[in-house]
Amino acid sequence: MITIRDVAREAGVSIATVSRVFNNAEAVATDTRREVRAVATRLGYSPHGTARSLITRRTATIGLILPDLYGEFFSELIRGVDHAVRAQGYHLLVSSSHADRAEVDSAMALMRGRVDGLVVMLPERQQAQVPLVSGRLPLVRLGGAPHNGDADAIVVANRDGARAMVRHLVSLGHTRIGVIAGADANSDADERMSGVRDGLEDAGLGEDALLRVAGDFSEASGFRAAREMLRADPRPTAIFALNDAMAIGALSALRAEGVNVPADIAVAGFDDIPMAQFLDPPLTTVRVDISAMGARAATRVLSHLGNGPSGSGVEIVPTTLMVRRSCGNPGAWSPTIPESLA
Amino acid sequence: MITIRDVAREAGVSIATVSRVFNNAEAVATDTRREVRAVATRLGYSPHGTARSLITRRTATIGLILPDLYGEFFSELIRGVDHAVRAQGYHLLVSSSHADRAEVDSAMALMRGRVDGLVVMLPERQQAQVPLVSGRLPLVRLGGAPHNGDADAIVVANRDGARAMVRHLVSLGHTRIGVIAGADANSDADERMSGVRDGLEDAGLGEDALLRVAGDFSEASGFRAAREMLRADPRPTAIFALNDAMAIGALSALRAEGVNVPADIAVAGFDDIPMAQFLDPPLTTVRVDISAMGARAATRVLSHLGNGPSGSGVEIVPTTLMVRRSCGNPGAWSPTIPESLA
């Protein structure tokens, strides 16, 4: 490995001068600078990040701790974080697959001294537990329910989104709504469920308007849940899956049973994954800008590091209702082409 | 920040002893060990990764450089890499969104001294260009065409997979096949296209059996391409989209035009993304185990670092033909439930 010392010797200057050239700070004579640069490229030198980090006390890296990595959700999230972080010249250290809180804490410990800040998304189980403690490192929590004790968090307006969807369904005349819920103890799922209850309440509908069946955010669980709902009495006239993957499963089940969507049963999802508009029928869903959420989390961490205006508190990522045809969008009955192609 | 020196002072020992406790190497008296551990947790000490890296000359990190981060493909890839890497106690540094070769090289330079090895996937354009040079760092290239000059690479059996699919289509009686190709200069797409030609040749069919329309791996491009194919004369009796996302777009277009799948036109995809089995009809496709590919790449890099048996060369990830109903799977005509639920 070739070091700053080799370059200095070869160029006939001190290591301080080489360092100055590479941090293009302070005054270095143009000739010297040129010479050093030349020697450096000839020798194939580039500064050693670790050594630099040790002395400057910044790693130029932020850590991202995720519970899991299945599905488009996480790739979008990483994409958002990566983008924001790279824009400020930072690196991204990713650690995923943390089944419980202990693993998250250990991942955080392992990252000590390797990152300047952290973005953490907790695994489903212990969401609202003991607040995360990261020593001096800026930390922002991602997802889950708002207001659980930590200073910084970016969360989705799950509750508002679900509420808006239920109101939409009710406005279409549905008074018996089947909801395919998320995993137990997943607080995003919990929040969406609360939103459903809010919406029902808004409409003056009671508990009997709601048929809740558990799912786990997978297509398979949506399939099973929808099949179960078809046997319910009274049978719901609308199915609201708390994410799009489960809605896809539900559509598949309904099709297998010969039930027409939306004529017989309306179906709605949550997330608006890219293919939602290409489904049959195109899926009415609640849009969430996941990569924006990741970007915001990263930006927040960076702001505590002195990049950009600093702020604190819980920030909420809004949702949008995307009305397509799976709930019988009035006025869009004829076969339409996906809006991204219009 | 609390350092090894603080712990040493507080515990009344030297920093060497504290270090020894944390690397649980060599002999340390049980009492001393206990005391140090106690002080360390009381003070909330954990070793500083950067400092450790500097002296040990290993960062316990491997770098992953990706062209992009859109879609499930990349999250699966990261998942595989992350898993393999964590199993050996390594960290994962991710850098994505590299539009061209220069950006890849700069990302590699930025990672110098921060990682012990690299997994690199090149952006679509300059795939087969100048081989990657990483100095002393072990490097494995991911995806693209095999045999382009680098020592280590993990690639998908794109060609075999596409060939198998074409043979399947031909065996079903199709002699006019529309292929929705991938982006220009994407070598995975190129390889799949070569496989298509192989398959056609196997069947003794000429160039006129093939209708090629360009796509870019997105649902939208699949939609457009399928629509274009419907206007071709003679019209193909089967559409083979070179990935599942485009197949989904194609299904959507066919539906909009009132064409029945598979009765009027067969549709096939490539990748076998999770929801392929939940589509209408369930999609016949070529299965690729993406996360396994990522894991293999990581394992290969790690092997050069002395973890596990070492090997070199180009490794090929096999594909499997998944016959479902979108091409008229004989004997599976009645509505079936997805196989993951059976």
Added chain:
DNA sequence: CCCGTTACTGTAAACGTTTACAGTGACTCC
């Protein structure tokens, strides 16, 4: 009683940088 061994612990030199501080000429100005 001395020596060798064992079991533990401390000292100090690295690792490759950055940066405060201290030079060193050359030039300007009075």
Added chain:
DNA sequence: GGAGTCACTGTAAACGTTTACAGTAACGGG
């Protein structure tokens, strides 16, 4: 011509670890 300023460069001390080497005390054997 001396002082002051300026532009540039070098010296050396950090940053928080690991680890070779040396040191110490206790103990057993001769």
